[in-house]
Amino acid sequence: MQNNAIRSIAAISPTNNLRKFVKQPSETEIERSILDWLNLLGAFPCKINLGGKPIKTPSGSFVMAPFSNPYCRKGMSDILVFYRGKTFAFEVKTPSEYQFMVRHWHKVTSQIKASKRIMHLRQQWEFIQSVQKQGNIGAFVCSVAMVKDIIEKTFQNKSVNVDSSHAQPRGPQ
Numbered sequence: 001m002q003n004n005a006i007r008s009i010a011a012i013s014p015t016n017n018l019r020k021f022v023k024q025p026s027e028t029e030i031e032r033s034i035l036d037w038l039n040l041l042g043a044f045p046c047k048i049n050l051g052g053k054p055i056k057t058p059s060g061s062f063v064m065a066p067f068s069n070p071y072c073r074k075g076m077s078d079i080l081v082f083y084r085g086k087t088f089a090f091e092v093k094t095p096s097e098y099q100f101m102v103r104h105w106h107k108v109t110s111q112i113k114a115s116k117r118i119m120h121l122r123q124q125w126e127f128i129q130s131v132q133k134q135g136n137i138g139a140f141v142c143s144v145a146m147v148k149d150i151i152e153k154t155f156q157n158k159s160v161n162v163d164s165s166h167a168q169p170r171g172p173q
Helices: 002-011 027-041 095-103 116-133 144-156
Strands: 044-047 053-056 062-065 079-083 086-092 137-141
Touching (some): 027 079, 027 086, 027 144
Antiparallel strands (some): 044 079
8 A cells, every 4th residue: 555655646746736735834834933933042033014904895805905104115024033133134935935036036136127026026135135235134034944044154153244145045945
């Protein structure tokens, strides 16, 4: 019976059916895990909500009414963290969105005309760049392990050289 299960799994093409069997965590679930870990670490994390507020329409459905705050920047990161005198900005992505970003990184970081999805990622990249220009750390992440790695590397070095290497997405995690 085990051999049949292995053959069945091996016969599944990774490009079409395997994703049906593996539940991807939502961005919200990843954010909660990161926030929980940061709290256990003793950091001061802040969840930034720029998505808007759900409003019930007359038909009974819900739509998102965007927040209008002139002091919030487009592309602001999901989580800001204050820890041991350092400020971190983490833009959280699902693993699949992170991989999309890796594949299209050249579009995100260039000024070529792009889709709304790429433009949104570009705004997030620009926010992370502005965080780094202030001497802080900003990065795209898709797991607690990535956040832990960034924080550990930051405090392993006495003087942290902040550059775009933290923000640029890495390959598969």
